[in-house]
Amino acid sequence: MTTLGIELKRVVITGLGAITPIGNTQTEYWDGLLRGQNGIDRITLFDASRHDCRIAGEVKGFDPHAYMERKDAKRMDRFAQFAVAASKQALADAKFVINDLNAEQVGTLIGTGIGGLKVMEDQQEICLTRGPDRCSPFTVPMMIANMAAGLTAIHIGAKGPNSCTVTACAAGSNAIGDAFRLLQRGYAQAMVCGGTEAAITPLAFAGFASAKALSTRNDDPAHACRPFDRDRDGFVMGEGAGILVLEELEHALSRGAHIYAEIVGYGMTCDAYHITSPVPGGEGAARAMQLAMKDAGLVPEDISYINAHGTSTPANDSTETAAIKKALGDHAYNVAISSTKSMTGHLLGGSGGIEAVATIMAVEGDRVPPTINLEHPDEACDLDYIANHSREQPVEVALSNSFGFGGHNVTLAFRKYR
Amino acid sequence: MSQDDILQKVRKIVSEQLSVEETEVAPESSFANDLGADSLDTVELVMALEEEFDIEIPDEAAEGIGTVQAAVDYIKQKVAV
Numbered sequence: 050m051t052t053l054g055i056e057l058k059r060v061v062i063t064g065l066g067a068i069t070p071i072g073n074t075q076t077e078y079w080d081g082l083l084r085g086q087n088g089i090d091r092i093t094l095f096d097a098s099r100h101d102c103r104i105a106g107e108v109k110g111f112d113p114h115a116y117m118e119r120k121d122a123k124r125m126d127r128f129a130q131f132a133v134a135a136s137k138q139a140l141a142d143a144k145f146v147i148n149d150l151n152a153e154q155v156g157t158l159i160g161t162g163i164g165g166l167k168v169m170e171d172q173q174e175i176c177l178t179r180g181p182d183r184c185s186p187f188t189v190p191m192m193i194a195n196m197a198a199g200l201t202a203i204h205i206g207a208k209g210p211n212s213c214t215v216t217a218c219a220a221g222s223n224a225i226g227d228a229f230r231l232l233q234r235g236y237a238q239a240m241v242c243g244g245t246e247a248a249i250t251p252l253a254f255a256g257f258a259s260a261k262a263l264s265t266r267n268d269d270p271a272h273a274c275r276p277f278d279r280d281r282d283g284f285v286m287g288e289g290a291g292i293l294v295l296e297e298l299e300h301a302l303s304r305g306a307h308i309y310a311e312i313v314g315y316g317m318t319c320d321a322y323h324i325t326s327p328v329p330g331g332e333g334a335a336r337a338m339q340l341a342m343k344d345a346g347l348v349p350e351d352i353s354y355i356n357a358h359g360t361s362t363p364a365n366d367s368t369e370t371a372a373i374k375k376a377l378g379d380h381a382y383n384v385a386i387s388s389t390k391s392m393t394g395h396l397l398g399g400s401g402g403i404e405a406v407a408t409i410m411a412v413e414g415d416r417v418p419p420t421i422n423l424e425h426p427d428e429a430c431d432l433d434y435i436a437n438h439s440r441e442q443p444v445e446v447a448l449s450n451s452f453g454f455g456g457h458n459v460t461l462a463f464r465k466y467r
Numbered sequence: 468m469s470q471d472d473i474l475q476k477v478r479k480i481v482s483e484q485l486s487v488e489e490t491e492v493a494p495e496s497s498f499a500n501d502l503g504a505d506s507l508d509t510v511e512l513v514m515a516l517e518e519e520f521d522i523e524i525p526d527e528a529a530e531g532i533g534t535v536q537a538a539v540d541y542i543k544q545k546v547a548v
Contacts, residue, residue: 118486119486
């Protein structure tokens with residue numbers, strides 16, 4: 050394939066890593082999704098008793114010391130710990146060894162919605178109560194959003210292209226799409242990419258709750274995240290990281306790597322409409338899906354599965370449904386669609402990462418994960434959302450949608466590798 | 468506070484701050500060369516010592532504290548005053 054006269058290389062996925070509210074490896078995560086496992090419960094990471102929303106999808110039992118030295122873990126915010134851990138998992142899964150010969154050809158591109166919010170909040174408190182000279186010298190390097198990418202590169206030794214996308218809840222998908230573009234054009238041979246987030250903190254919950262974005266179904270956390278259901282009342286925050294090893298096809302073949310799937314399309318648009326609300330009718334999201342299909346040379350009838358953004362907010366789910374219809378026409382009614390956020394909660398910048406993992410696994414294994422808690426579909430949500438139980442079906446091509454505050458719309462397209 | 472009390476406290480703090488075993492922290496240990504401290508670790512370590520002994524260590528003085536013994540000596544003359 051060529052574009053603007055440049056010969057584009059094919060790019061495949063050879064490694065997956067995941068730290069999620071339903072499992073701290075890619076295998077546990079995928080098995081959990083197929084089982085319809087709920088990852089939402091009451092908040093334990095901070096005292097949420099004064100908050101309107103007291104539920105979240107926390108990562109459980111994560112031990113950073115399994116992935117890094119004690120000292121390194123101490124000087125790293127949780128969002129960066131998740132990224133380093135998931136990146137190491139993905140590289141091990143890909144059996145990809147970074148050494149002196151290839152280090153400059155391996156890059157890192159990890160997105161996050163916010164960055165080291167916990168550290169920012171803790172140090173702000175110290176600054177105000179105990180004085181500025183009591184703030185940790187690690188305050189800035191721990192809180193800045195690019196540090197997941199920077200620290201991951203340090204820990205894996207990747208000296209190639211390195212960057213960070215900060216496009217709210219689209220950040221993880223933007224990171225994967227941008228890494229795909231770099232590899233297509235030959236700027237690297239492999240990219241460790243995805244998204245990470247750890248924003249289960251008092252300030253994030255206060256802010257999102259004030260914006261009326263969060264579910265307040267505090268007495269029933271297991272059923273709080275219910276995308277496309279008429280009784281949905283907001284999103285439920287999750288945390289974690291999803292990381293892929295993307296590799297230029299010839300490079301992957303030359304080392305006999307296992308290939309999960311091929312990444313074939315990347316579409317990115319902006320609503321240019323409102324800071325938090327999607328544009329009514331979803332034309333921005335529809336264009337992102339259309340651009341991803343065009344990028345890959347696909348038509349709507351090629352699409353088997355869509356991993357929806359599906360946040361469980363009243364506005365997103367009906368608007369995304371309209372956008373899918375706009376992008377796919379009548380074929381929208383034939384496509385399997387699910388929101389895996391129903392199980393993990395919304396990982397903000399991490400969501401594009403773990404949802405790419407889910408989409409790729411669906412393409413590889415011809416199984417689609419469900420949307421749980423879908424009991425009474427909203428009238429405005431009349432497509433096939435794979436309610437409550439996973440399904441075995443051929444998945445030749447799948448899309449993954451991610452939309453973010455600011456009006457960012459991103460769609461990634463994955464195809465079975467042949 | 469005796470010199471030995473100070474040394475034991477300093478060793479404990481250094482061990483916690485730099486994530487090294489207390490047994491590795493000898494009086495002659497250099498923070499940078501023996502215990503792996505970088506410039507940010509050193510700043511954090513000095514802050515922890517200030518809190519523990521309720522003293523102030525000005526930047527110029529901190530720059531001269533390169534070993535465990537140097538820290539103990541500095542703290543000793545500060546707390547004695």
